[in-house]
Amino acid sequence: MNIALIGYGKMGKTIEAIALERGHQVVLKIDVSNAQELNAENISKADVAIEFTGPHTAFDNLVKLIGFGVPVVSGSTGWLEKMPQLLEEINRNNGSFLYASNFSIGVNLFFELNKKLAGLMHKHGSYAVSLEEIHHTEKKDAPSGTAITLAEQVMDVYTEKTKWVNDVLPRPEELLITSKRIDPAPGTHTITYASEIDDISITHTAHNRKGFALGAVLAAEYIKDKKGVFSMKDVLDL
Structure with missing residues (x-):
């Protein structure tokens, strides 16, 4: 599976390590230094995008990703008051989205x-x-x-x-x-x-970030070929 990482801080780097361990490829890494590279051409290389950014950038990133037609896994917090707007975008684009406040x-x-x-x-x-x-x-x-x-x-x-x-x-x-x-x-x-x-x-x-990162990668594996809105309850069959 080809993964785009939107947010490449400590969590993004831990997700990358777990993804590589599980045999996946990271084909795009976006952070504040190259935010302009988040475009349709670059995202087209990815099967799934995993988005871990900040409360001030997450919503705009998610709208872009849904518009680009890529399944999205997000763990960003601080933006959830805009969730109804994002759900409208997902419905409009027949998108795939999985959000969790915690992926562990x-x-x-x-x-x-x-x-x-x-x-x-x-x-x-x-x-x-x-x-x-x-x-x-x-x-x-x-x-x-x-x-x-x-x-x-x-x-x-x-x-x-x-x-x-x-x-x-x-x-x-x-x-x-x-x-x-x-x-x-x-x-x-x-x-x-x-x-x-x-x-x-x-x-x-939590003793480290590995549990969060593993859960995010499991979520990406789950959502890859699906349409709709999901949660970790779906991934873990709870």
């Missing part, structure tokens, strides 16, 4: 555990729920996309929580996400249910 196999299993635990805990009103995420200092957005996904899963059960808030004292109807930036943490996410008697917490700790 472990994290996606953790998502399922989070939903199960929220369902169990909501019946017991003495426990107050909150979230914490820790990432390296180069991460540009807060809270992390993974933390937002976890919070939304909790709020699907805790319907009395109408929104999440970040690093402020929450009101009763708000769910607190605390964000910390500590090097070299690749990503740690904890959901805590606290009462006067005891606390219950579940935590996922």
